[in-house]
Amino acid sequence: MKIPFLNLKVQYEQIKQEVLPMITEAMENAAFIGGPQVLGFESEFAEFCESEHCIGVNSGTDALRFALMAAGVGPENEVITVPNTFIATTEAISQVGAIPVFADIYHDTYNIDVTKIAEKITRKTKAIIPVHLYGQAADMDPLLEIAGQNNIVVIEDACQAHGALYKNKKAGSLGIAGCFSFYPGKNLGAFGEGGAVVTQHEEIAQKIRMIRDHGQAKKYFHDMVGYNGRLDAIQAGVLRIKLRLLKEWNDARRKNALYYNELLSDVPSVTTPFESDFAESVYHLYVILVEDRDGLQDFLNKKGVSTGLHYPRPLHLQKAYAHLGYKEDSFPVTEKVSKRLLSLPMFPELKRTQIEYVVSSIKDFFKK
Numbered sequence: 001m002k003i004p005f006l007n008l009k010v011q012y013e014q015i016k017q018e019v020l021p022m023i024t025e026a027m028e029n030a031a032f033i034g035g036p037q038v039l040g041f042e043s044e045f046a047e048f049c050e051s052e053h054c055i056g057v058n059s060g061t062d063a064l065r066f067a068l069m070a071a072g073v074g075p076e077n078e079v080i081t082v083p084n085t086f087i088a089t090t091e092a093i094s095q096v097g098a099i100p101v102f103a104d105i106y107h108d109t110y111n112i113d114v115t116k117i118a119e120k121i122t123r124k125t126k127a128i129i130p131v132h133l134y135g136q137a138a139d140m141d142p143l144l145e146i147a148g149q150n151n152i153v154v155i156e157d158a159c160q161a162h163g164a165l166y167k168n169k170k171a172g173s174l175g176i177a178g179c180f181s182f183y184p185g186k187n188l189g190a191f192g193e194g195g196a197v198v199t200q201h202e203e204i205a206q207k208i209r210m211i212r213d214h215g216q217a218k219k220y221f222h223d224m225v226g227y228n229g230r231l232d233a234i235q236a237g238v239l240r241i242k243l244r245l246l247k248e249w250n251d252a253r254r255k256n257a258l259y260y261n262e263l264l265s266d267v268p269s270v271t272t273p274f275e276s277d278f279a280e281s282v283y284h285l286y287v288i289l290v291e292d293r294d295g296l297q298d299f300l301n302k303k304g305v306s307t308g309l310h311y312p313r314p315l316h317l318q319k320a321y322a323h324l325g326y327k328e329d330s331f332p333v334t335e336k337v338s339k340r341l342l343s344l345p346m347f348p349e350l351k352r353t354q355i356e357y358v359v360s361s362i363k364d365f366f367k368k
């Protein structure tokens, strides 16, 4: 059996009948940038995220960068986030001229350890970016409290958490802004690049609308130096079609995760994902923890099971961040789990028989 890590082709088959006429119509109307598809998606995604405003942008990275800019984060400021995330989180911080400051993660959820934040706050700290990793919300209440006490804004990196819940509230709706990616492999993915910021604040929304469109409030009148960071109309059209199915797809991911958990419950060498009481994960990734991670990955590969690593080298140990001067052992939890985490195949259409095959292959490995 061959089991892909992700299969976007089956998803396409499900929506093909709706997508193709939408694309044809966009071509025939030559409606490529902005327009009704983008406006329609923005209002539907804002509603989905229980947020007042949504601004479609080019990518999740742009969403984070524009949110930081709109919140007034700039040169010399410090922004606290985790070393166990995709580099886009800190690229956005670096690109506005600010300095990423890392806080370690919990060993069970792999999300930011809120007890490690206070010690990182200085006079320069302007923002905290919690990452809702693998689809599970970080512990937002204590985090928002620390931020509030110190006059720091919270920008959520919800790029892996479309539809995830924190105490029954939508991920992305809790901070000053929530940032999403529509990279094809995300729970809500476009047919190319895409992203969005959601916010409850009119002022932040207006600033981001300007930033994404060359700093113009009115055509050819530029109030600031901005970016070309808009969402394409065809991508917005694809996202509108997919958004209607997102709840169903997220539910299917959760079902798959529960089935994995059940089948793996008698494999003591495997730690299955831990879900906090306050969180309802949307399982962007299904990540297990094992001692001999590399051995298991090789073995599964030979059995035809594709897996992923999220993430094998923590950001503070990346060459790109050597100038920050972090050494090994700076973040023991992140460093320890980075050598042990393995992402198993996870997508809504994954079949029970495929999950059974993945788990029986894992059991074979430990029987060797």
Ligand SMILES: *Cc1c(COP(=O)(O)O)cnc(C)c1O
Pocket: 058, 059, 060, 061, 062, 085, 086, 088, 089, 131, 157, 159, 160, 180, 181, 182, 183, 194, 195
């Ligand atoms: C995907 C992702 C991003 C960046 O999104 P792009 O659309 O690829 O720019 C940022 N943060 C996290 C945690 C992500 O998973």
